[in-house]
Amino acid sequence: MNEFQEQSDRRFTDQSLEEQLALALARVEPSPDFAAGVLARVAGMGARREPWWKRVAGAVFAPGSLRWAPAFAAIVLVAAGTVYHEHQRVVEGLRAKQQLLEALRITNAKLQETGMRVAQVETRSKE
16 A cells, blocks of 8 residues: 555544545635636537437448448348358257157157057956
8 A cells, every 4th residue: 555545544534424525525626727628628529510320421431431341241241141040040940849849749649549559458368
């Protein structure tokens, strides 16, 4: 811990909460060139800024920036292909799930039928 931190820690531990709040909220006069700085900043901002989308559109469609259009189109196509591939994978998974459920229904029906036949044979053999 450096000397400044120790000093500030001592200052805050020696003071009550009210004293700390009074110090924190005490009025501080701005520097003499504050108003001039604010006015210069406002003058530099211009009358009104364009919306962000107009600035982006201006940068994208600037005369020299169209050379990036093929790269952008390739990125869009790759992304679209990836999304379509994932969609197809999900559809195939759902189709496989439906086929599995149908196979389980058929197997269950056949097992029940076989169980009934076995039960009939057992009852005949007991007679």
